[in-house]
Amino acid sequence: MVKVTIDGKDIEVPEGTKVLQAARLAGASIPTLCHHPLLTPYGGCRMCLVEVEGIRTLQPSCTLPVNQNMIVHTDTEKVRSARKFVLSLIFSERNHFCMYCQKSGGDCELQNCAYVQEMTHWPIAPNWKPFPVDASHPRFVVDHNRCILCRRCVRACGELVGNFTLAFEDRGANSLLIADLGIPLGESSCNSCGTCVQVCPTGAFIDRASAYMGHDDQLDCTPSICSGCSVGCGINVISRENHLLRIEGNWDAPVNQGVLCEVGRFQPLDENRERILTPLVRKNGELKAATWEDACSLIKEKLIPLKNDAGDGVAALASTRLPAEALYLFKQLFVGHLGSSLATGIEEGMPTASPASLAVQISGPFETHLDGLKSADCTFLIGADLTTGHQVAGFFIKRNLPKGASLIVVDPGPNGFDQHASLSLKPVKGTDCDLVTGITAAILKSKAMKEVQPAGSTIIGDLELAAKTTGISTRLLQAAADLLAAAQNPVIVYGKGITAQKSTDVLKALVKLRDLLDLSNGNHTGLIGVKGEANSLAASQYGLNLPFELNSQRAVFLALGDDYVNQRLIKRLAGVSFLAVQASYRSPVTDLADVVLPVETWNEQEGHFVNLEGRLQKANRAIEPPEGVISNLQALQLICDALGFQPDRDWKEPLFRQPAAVELFEN
Numbered sequence: 001m002v003k004v005t006i007d008g009k010d011i012e013v014p015e016g017t018k019v020l021q022a023a024r025l026a027g028a029s030i031p032t033l034c035h036h037p038l039l040t041p042y043g044g045c046r047m048c049l050v051e052v053e054g055i056r057t058l059q060p061s062c063t064l065p066v067n068q069n070m071i072v073h074t075d076t077e078k079v080r081s082a083r084k085f086v087l088s089l090i091f092s093e094r095n096h097f098c099m100y101c102q103k104s105g106g107d108c109e110l111q112n113c114a115y116v117q118e119m120t121h122w123p124i125a126p127n128w129k130p131f132p133v134d135a136s137h138p139r140f141v142v143d144h145n146r147c148i149l150c151r152r153c154v155r156a157c158g159e160l161v162g163n164f165t166l167a168f169e170d171r172g173a174n175s176l177l178i179a180d181l182g183i184p185l186g187e188s189s190c191n192s193c194g195t196c197v198q199v200c201p202t203g204a205f206i207d208r209a210s211a212y213m214g215h216d217d218q219l220d221c222t223p224s225i226c227s228g229c230s231v232g233c234g235i236n237v238i239s240r241e242n243h244l245l246r247i248e249g250n251w252d253a254p255v256n257q258g259v260l261c262e263v264g265r266f267q268p269l270d271e272n273r274e275r276i277l278t279p280l281v282r283k284n285g286e287l288k289a290a291t292w293e294d295a296c297s298l299i300k301e302k303l304i305p306l307k308n309d310a311g312d313g314v315a316a317l318a319s320t321r322l323p324a325e326a327l328y329l330f331k332q333l334f335v336g337h338l339g340s341s342l343a344t345g346i347e348e349g350m351p352t353a354s355p356a357s358l359a360v361q362i363s364g365p366f367e368t369h370l371d372g373l374k375s376a377d378c379t380f381l382i383g384a385d386l387t388t389g390h391q392v393a394g395f396f397i398k399r400n401l402p403k404g405a406s407l408i409v410v411d412p413g414p415n416g417f418d419q420h421a422s423l424s425l426k427p428v429k430g431t432d433c434d435l436v437t438g439i440t441a442a443i444l445k446s447k448a449m450k451e452v453q454p455a456g457s458t459i460i461g462d463l464e465l466a467a468k469t470t471g472i473s474t475r476l477l478q479a480a481a482d483l484l485a486a487a488q489n490p491v492i493v494y495g496k497g498i499t500a501q502k503s504t505d506v507l508k509a510l511v512k513l514r515d516l517l518d519l520s521n522g523n524h525t526g527l528i529g530v531k532g533e534a535n536s537l538a539a540s541q542y543g544l545n546l547p548f549e550l551n552s553q554r555a556v557f558l559a560l561g562d563d564y565v566n567q568r569l570i571k572r573l574a575g576v577s578f579l580a581v582q583a584s585y586r587s588p589v590t591d592l593a594d595v596v597l598p599v600e601t602w603n604e605q606e607g608h609f610v611n612l613e614g615r616l617q618k619a620n621r622a623i624e625p626p627e628g629v630i631s632n633l634q635a636l637q638l639i640c641d642a643l644g645f646q647p648d649r650d651w652k653e654p655l656f657r658q659p660a661a662v663e664l665f666e667n
């Protein structure tokens with residue numbers, strides 16, 4: 001610990017702490033602009049200058065490490081006048097005629113800094129020239145005239161997202177934020193995650209959807225969980241008078257620490273499907289508005305005769321984006337009460353069933369938490385594409401690559417990470433097991449660890465055999481083995497390319513590889529299955545992970561919520577004699593239905609979700625639903641009521657009943 005004195009107050013802080021943090025801990029308030037707590041300190045704006053006894057010039061506190069017995073003054077006349085001078089310079093450098101800016105009036109960190117310093121004008125005459133505005137991006141606009149060159153966006157794009165799209169060209173007053181080598185942002189390598197927009201302190205990044213729609217103090221902010229995929233990122237839903245304006249990453253969320261992908265931040269704003277606002281019942285071939293009573297009694301009339309009819313009974317399918325509360329009620333209603341032999345999730349267990357069965361076989365979880373990915377120095381990515389799904393997990397991998405981390409991609413097809421990979425292995429489809437065991441054998445050999453076979457393993461690998469069946473040279477396979485063996489914190493990530501395979505052999509081989517790496521480097525090696533939709537894992541824990549193979553079922557109930565349907569499913573449902581669907585939006589499948597129940601969307605309903613690492617999180621209601629629309633849970637409850645069935649309301653305990661691929665835990 002180091003002792004420092006800040007404005008006369010003694011404080012002890014760990015070595016390496018920056019003066020800014022120490023001062024804030026001591027209760028001093030130092031204004032900052034280029035500083036962002038999640039980014040590497042840059043020391044560019046000079047707003048945070050402080051006086052340090054014994055040093056002649058003022059020092060930027062955000063980059064200055066503390067020294068033993070350092071004496072710091074944060075609020076002297078010299079400091080205050082320096083701040084004003086710095087602000088005057090920044091304001092005069094570009095067009096900060098604030099009345100035209102959507103952030104003016106409370107949301108701009110630059111303007112707010114000036115008000116705190118009690119500045120009402122800037123004494124230096126502005127001498128700026130006009131800068132261009134880049135409006136090529138579909139989600140946001142960059143107005144270089146408002147840019148204060150703080151480089152927060154550049155650092156966020158690189159350090160948090162790992163995309164390295166943004167940089168600065170030229171110097172001094174001519175400095176210009178550029179994308180790639182100076183091409184329009186909309187044509188660049190930008191992945192539209194919007195992290196740069198969220199970190200920009202001024203109005204330089206303009207969010208197309210929410211600019212000029214209101215200041216922060218006029219808006220409602222509801223912390224919640226993204227339901228875009230199983231990563232389960234923490235979000236803040238920003239709304240005004242019950243209209244969704246934008247979605248921001250929650251800096252305090254343990255999963256993503258503020259970072260979001262395009263699917264989480266922007267895609268929900270594109271929603272343009274036709275909303276279903278009243279129950280519908282088919283009469284004379286046409287769907288007509290009906291009461292909840294009529295709709296539920298028709299469902300009751302059709303379902304009661306099918307009760308406990310194993311062969312021809314009712315089949316039921318639920319979206320794996322529904323909250324756990326609704327999924328568990330669905331399970332009890334269709335399996336427990338109606339005795340359906342085919343009640344499952346819309347994913348048909350593709351991302352979850354085989355890991356779940358392995359967990360039962362070996363009586364316990366075998367996967368690890370997402371955090372491992374953030375510190376991985378080697379990632380072995382097999383059967384998953386983290387550029388099309390689970391993108392934030394992909395960001396965790398990409399941002400470590402410039403720090404020397406390696407990436408091995410195993411995918412018979414094209415993979416979005418091929419271009420970033422140290423090694424991209426393209427095995428013949430169906431040969432993953434040989435590949436993994438071959439690499440394992442090579443590591444055993446190189447580590448001279450032949451005798452330390454992990455317990456219970458039956459799969460013996462061979463590098464030569466692997467080369468033969470996979471079609472990949474022994475040299476490349478050996479290179480992969482070498483990268484893994486050299487790593488201190490390797491992580492194995494697998495996806496649907498592996499879980500969709502019927503056998504659990506590849507999974508077992510991956511567990512064995514992980515165990516071997518643990519033994520050889522004495523560290524804990526990560527193993528992460530990416531799962532699928534937001535509540536994949538919960539659905540699987542409730543047993544809703546079977547293939548949806550319709551036989552002669554006479555009725556199907558589809559709890560779709562706001563999910564999408566694909567052609568495969570529509571084809572299978574087309575011949576069913578009675579189809580009931582609970583859905584938020586009209587779609588080809590609601591057009592096919594005999595009864596439709598209108599339900600809330602992701603941001604209207606509250607409920608719990610289990611993310612890919614087993615973290616149980618609660619999503620909150622941010623938007624009031626339209627009148628007459630109820631939650632997925634309430635709709636299922638109405639059907640239970642109609643059938644006279646009283647379900648168990650404790651959804652939590654049953655989640656933990658079966659061993660899962662990863663240990664479930666509460667946030």
Ligand SMILES: Nc1nc2c(c(=O)[nH]1)N[C@H]1C(S)=C(S)[C@@H](COP(=O)(O)OP(=O)(O)OC[C@H]3O[C@@H](n4cnc5c(=O)[nH]c(N)nc54)[C@H](O)[C@@H]3O)O[C@H]1N2
Pocket residue numbers: 346347348350351496500532533564565566567
């Ligand atoms: N044989 C086989 N069956 C499977 C699977 C498999 O891999 N193979 N996978 C299983 C899994 S994991 C799942 S999740 C299900 C469904 O798995 P997929 O077939 O992958 O379903 P989606 O891609 O969700 O398809 C939804 C449909 O909605 C349309 N759509 C329109 N706008 C949008 C939009 O903004 N977002 C999305 N997502 N779709 C939109 C898309 O064109 C698409 O046809 O199938 C399951 N069944």
Ligand SMILES: Nc1nc2c(c(=O)[nH]1)N[C@H]1C(S)=C(S)[C@@H](COP(=O)(O)OP(=O)(O)OC[C@H]3O[C@@H](n4cnc5c(=O)[nH]c(N)nc54)[C@H](O)[C@@H]3O)O[C@H]1N2
Pocket residue numbers: 228229230263347351382383384385386388389390391410411412413414415429430432494495496497498530531532533
């Ligand atoms: N943004 C966003 N995120 C999503 C989704 C979304 O729609 N949007 N959908 C979610 C859902 S429902 C799911 S199920 C997941 C799916 O996410 P992933 O598990 O990543 O699955 P895919 O995107 O289908 O990618 C599978 C990869 O495996 C490869 N592959 C196919 N067969 C094999 C094989 O035999 N061996 C190996 N090694 N590789 C193989 C394919 O070429 C492909 O690149 O994503 C989820 N995340």
Ligand code: SF4
Pocket residue numbers: 156157161163164165166189190191192193194195196197
């Ligand atoms: S949207 Fe994301 S990828 Fe694109 S420039 Fe901004 S931070 Fe980088």
Ligand code: SF4
Pocket residue numbers: 146147148149150151152153154177199200201202204205
């Ligand atoms: S665009 Fe915004 S975040 Fe980026 S350097 Fe300019 S002011 Fe800073």
Ligand code: SF4
Pocket residue numbers: 226227228229230231232233256259260261262263264265389390391392393
């Ligand atoms: S990674 Fe998944 S949970 Fe995170 S923001 Fe993207 S879609 Fe949402």
Ligand code: FES
Pocket residue numbers: 031032033034035042043044045046047048049060061062063
């Ligand atoms: S906040 Fe320290 S120099 Fe910008």
Ligand SMILES: [Mo]
Pocket residue numbers: 347350351531532533
């Ligand atoms: Mo999925």
